[in-house]
Amino acid sequence: MSKAGEIRVLALGLIRDGERIFVSEGYDPAKQSTFYRALGGGVDFGETSLIALKREFQEEIQAELTNIRYLGCIENLFIFNGRQGHEIIQLYQCDFADSKFYQLESLFFSESPNHKHRALWINIERFKSGELTLVPTEFFNYL
Template sequence: MREIRVVTLGAVRRGEELLVQAVGRNDAGGRNFRLLGGGVEFGEHSEDALRREFDEELGVALDDVSPLGTYERVFDHEERRHHEVWRVYEATIVEDWPYDREAFSFVEPDSGAELRATWKRPRAFRSGPDHLYGETLLDDLGPDPHSAQ
C-alpha cells in the first residue's frame, strides 16, 4: 500500500548537544540517528502527537515547544519505497533525568522494541561516519537557544 506517513520529531538540546535515537548502522562504518518522536495519528495535531510520543516512550513532559520546520523524505528501506513528512519542533524536557544521563534505553510502545537515545553534537554528523536523518535539519537548527540547560 502506498501512503505518506506524517511524523513529528523533537529537537531537544543539552547545551550544544541534541537528543537523538540510534536507528542502525550505515555503510560508512558509523551509525544512523534521528530525532525522537513518532507517527501522527489521524485527527491529531503534530504538537499533541509529539507530547504524546515523549510521554509514552520516555515518561516525560515537554515545555517550550515551538515549530522548527517541515521536512519531506522519500527513501528506500527493506526493498520498499517510503514517503514521510516530518513536522519538527524545538522543545525542552521538564524532567531533569534525561539531561543527567549520557545515554539511556527506552521502549517503543507499539512494537515493544528497545531503543537507545544519546546526546550528540550536530557537528559530529557533518564530519564523522555517523549520519543524522533529515540532513537539511542540521542547517536549520542554528545556534542553541536553550544553552542554559
C-alpha cells in the first residue's frame, strides 16, 4: 500500500479469453465489499511499466506473458479502507504464454507473506450487469 499523499504507478495486464477476463479479488474492510481488478503491480524506480508488468506476473503467479500490447493510461482516484488513494495505471492487453492458465478455475498467490489473494476467470457480463465490481470503472472502456 502506498503512503498518504503518494501517487502509485501501476502496470496491469488485461487478459481476456472470449467473454471472460482474468482478475484478482480484493476486499475493502471499511466498505465490507469485494472488488476485482486486473493483475499486475507497482512500477519500481528505474524500470519501465512493461518490465514491471512481466516481473509482477512472474513473481505473483509464475506466468510468462505474450502478445503484450499497450492499451492506455488510467488515472484512478479512489477510497480504500477509508483512505484516499491515487494511482496512475499503465494498462496492457496480454495473453498467457502457457495455455495451462486458461484451464484454471482460480489460483492463490501472495503479494507479501500475510496477504493471500485469489485470481480467477470471471465472465465480463457479471461486471457489466453490476453483480460484481470491477475497478477502476474506466476499465470498461477497454473491454
